[in-house]
Amino acid sequence: MANILVTGTTGFVGANMAKFLSEEKDHSIIGIRHDNSPIDAARLLGIDNRVTWTYGDVLDANFVKRVVNDYEIDEIYHFAALPIVRIAGRSPVPVFETNIAGTWNVLEAARDRGIEEIRVVHCSTDKAYGDTVQRKPYRESQGVGVSEIYGTSKAAADLIAQSYALNYGMKVAVVRPCNMFGPADSNPRIIPNTIRLCLQGKNPVIFRGIGYVREYIFVEDAVDGLYKVMRGLRESSAKGEVFNLGTGWAFDQVQIIKKILRFFPDRKAVVRDPSEYMKREIKYQKLDSSKIRTWFGWRPKQTLDRGLKKTIEWWKGRPDLTGKAINFTR
Template identity: 35%
Template sequence: MENLVNFWRDKRVFVTGATGLVGAWLVKALVARGAEIVALIRDADPQSELLRSGDIRRIAVVNGRLEDFATLERAINDHEPDTVFHLAAQTIVGAAHRNPLENFESNIRGTYHLLEACRRGQAFVRRVVVASSDKAYGTAATLPYVETMPLQGQHPYEVAKSCADLLTSAYHHTYGLPVAIARCGNIYGGGDLNWSRIVPGTIRSLWRGERPIIRSDGTFVRDYLYVEDVVEAYLQLAVNLDRPGVAGEGFNFSPERPLTVLELVERIQLLMDCQHIPLDVRNTAVGEIHSQYLDASKAKARLNWTSRWTLDDGLRATIAWYQNFLG
């Protein structure tokens, strides 16, 4: 940890998606380590953890969209970042299913715009981390996913992730861009205001004494990775980008403890002492892969990364955040 603190001190870092769940926690971690942050922000949501915590007053802000290449090129060229974290994306599977064009524009066009701006700024951009997802693999016959598996998304959200990962790989192999891909499963933690997601939606429902809504049949299997583990994964990936076997590669990050949606919700009920509130299982999910979980042995071997947070500890911290927010 001391090495990480020293590494980031006074480094100029460009972050897209800084108002999102992971982006806000990443900014918080980088500010604490002494980095100088420039963030691309499309919409300044006052409920975002970035704004609520006051961290936005500690960073420089560029207002704009990923789809506007001129904005990205100006931001990279003017601020000359040493490191770039690309987190901005359309992140809701259901929203991507309803509006695939916006999903493709944000997640595909936005990614190649960012990569091209970094390519043109290679005089000073030394490392780029692109945040991806287990959805990039699509449906696989065997689990867990390993990084040697093909990227074969079928539905709009998955396809966008597969495309973005392939574009990222192309920019490394063709232009030598120092970039790597981080693939996580379901990320949870305080600050996620997308209430359709299972963790914040369940906590808010139980807090209100309402029945938590489960869009699937509850048997869908996922990884659940606490947001602070994700932040450390991104930081470790960036720090190690100049080592052999890192640049141009994809890395899975997972606690390697998959569980069903029902198991997760029942755990939240227990931690909130709300076992008496029944669940509302609707089985209406569309465009979702039934079972997904990741093998993280490559990240352990090459990056010395392991998940530090147990599920219960991560959920307790998350519940406490929402109790403060909702209360």
């Protein structure tokens, strides 16, 4: 049986990863709960009793080391991060602390564990690449770049993770997914915001003059890709490697909202002026994900429409959340 630590277990992606792993009988899942919010993603997905919970913070290096050693951790999926781009732009220091120092604390705890076979998959983001050149898809070989605060923090964490693999021979890999969506994402992002507005009987919002393009992946496909990379680490083939994780489905805000509105034919988008910060985001993001497909045979199992339908159905089953006020930080 593998003892698996999932950091960021109460967040959207970490909780979906823990759910995926909990369906495998040979895993013991350890999670970190920073506070006791009644609506964190693990509780929303109904997996609270499938996880052995510890209580603390990834910024507490001694706490992370105790967890990794006391629970004899074999594998770590590192998701703990502050992930919202515009919030990061307003308050950069906590983002740098959590996304960078939190990462080296996890890596140091893994190194301190003192066993050769411990494996770490660090979940990054396509935003670590910075702006594209001539709207070409990002390739792993081009390296990271400077961009907005969140992307820069993840780029720094990626380099640290790769450095631990290089300098200490650790089984560490970096995965850079595109924009993930799915059940239990209550963050202020375009897909959950649009779905919730429609379910409230309101019209979704398009921001005037914003033509940025983003690639999307359903969260179940994303965690499957992360799992395949971890399996590669077990065989040592993925050590020190970086893998893009995307579907090729890239849309601007108008296009993705139109796709959601096909499930809500009585709704029509309204136009608003964007915030100043919104105008400074990366303009085009799309990944070349041929490496993970070639190395591990990964393919998305869900179409965009099926993923959207599953997400909408999940939100329909949570009227307690659907009716809450919506934050337009996207």
